[in-house]
Amino acid sequence: MMLTSHARLQVPDWIANYLPVDAEQMKDKATQLMQTHAAMLQQGGKDAARGFGHVLIGMIVGAIIAVGVPRTTHRLPLSTALVTRVTRFSEAFRRIVFAQVKISAINATFTALYLLVALPVFHERLPLSKTLVMVTFIVGLLPVIGNLVSNAIIVGISLSVSFGTAVASLAFLIIIHKLEYFLNARIIGGQIEARAWELLLAMLAMEAAFGLPGVIAAPIFYAYLKRELVYLRLV
Template identity: 40%
Template sequence: MKMNRTTQISFGLIALFLILMAALHLGTFLLTFLFGYLVLRLCAYNRSKAVSVAAYAVAVVVILGGLIYFASLAYRTLPKIADTAIPAMVGFAEKNGIDLPFTDYASLKSTALAEAQEGIAIVGRYAGLASIQSVLALAGLVVALGVFLNPLWAVEQAPQPTNAYEAVTRELSERFRTLYDCFARVMGAQIVISAINTALSALFLAVTGYPYAVLLVCLVFLCGLLPVVGNLLSNTVIVGVGFTMSPRMGVTALVFLVVIHKLEYFLNSKIVGHRIKSPMWLTLVGLVVGERLMGISGMILAPVVLYYIKVEASRYPIPKAADEHAEGLEAAEAEARSIE
């Protein structure tokens, strides 16, 4: 397949779009747009857009309500867990000769904020960032609904492109369709892995009688949506809560989570690796770059963008050397005939 000029322009525009998303820190907007469109596609019912929109609205309200509940529960509970878990972990570390960078909750907060500049109103800054991200998330959900209701780039569109604008926008539609397909494929695999991990973790928490089980189960699922590093975050909290029960329970939780981590690594290779066929080191590089550019949303989008680049580039294979040689001979022969 050869790339014509219109296709080249569309690739340039989609590259510019992704660069602007990163430069302007609009990862939340892009992520919620793709996720919202995914929910809309799942809610599609017998081609009735009214029913689909109603189901989408219900799904968005339920998801947002769940996230608000989880955030409120985490805000109230996590400091209590830290106040109890950190002294227990420090005591266990001292007994076994392990050095930790903190000794209590206050020193942990100081360690976490060591790189923050003095004099910055952290609460106000985070509140402002949260407000901006909330607006971007809402905008992404609204744009997803608009694209679902009317995906055309113009009010009227001819069956065949009659000008450059229509030709380029058709190619752009194909680029965005491929980007969405990549997102659905990667995110679908990540949700499956997170659901399996959450189910096994929930079973362990129920059998061992863990406190704060609801919070921990929600944390495991949400963190599981972050490739590779997500489970490290949730596992740290689970082990910490285990130490509030007893050092033995903390170690037991650590051993169990190591086994789960090995299982998840296998699932990643079988599910995500089978779907996107991307090496782990490349995914890790993408996660680091995505986090630096767009934060958590960039980490979620990194495997999607990597897979998208691979899919698009794979559509235009490089001709084999033999084919190139044959084409060169044919051109030379044609030129010789024209001279004669």
């Protein structure tokens, strides 16, 4: 428990009172938290399993449609409209994927500057820094969730070095991601031919309606909606 002992010496007393003294106390606290939030953990597991099932079924249905749809030149109006909308939606999805690759690369670049340049300047260095940069790029391909995962990993490893390093890492990640919100909106907006404020407004509306999943889905659905409006000559 050298980590918590070191942290208790660097934080105010009112914070130190909440830190565990030894491994046994930490174990008891973790057990108590799990018992208190057992229903929440159970519901979270159900939601994760349900989400995985939806993704799996969607992949199966998509594969069946891709293989089983007859390649006929003549289609009835309903099938024509359906194929047109699916094509436009897939185009919107493709644009968002390319934009997300750019965003992940930029995020990994900023993370590399912090881990490989800024920290060594102050005589601090995280273990597996290069691996962390690679992980940041890979998980960054997942909108929103990827940043949460990479941030948790970086802050967790920073805690193994020192409490001050963890605070510095957390502050850097918060500041850089706040700035990236506007940059990301500009990159995605450029891909879907929408202004940054349009995309930010769509993300806020979807977040208010659906929470975190709404933020993730907002760029894709707004890109599709914008494309439909363009074809209808309404915008």
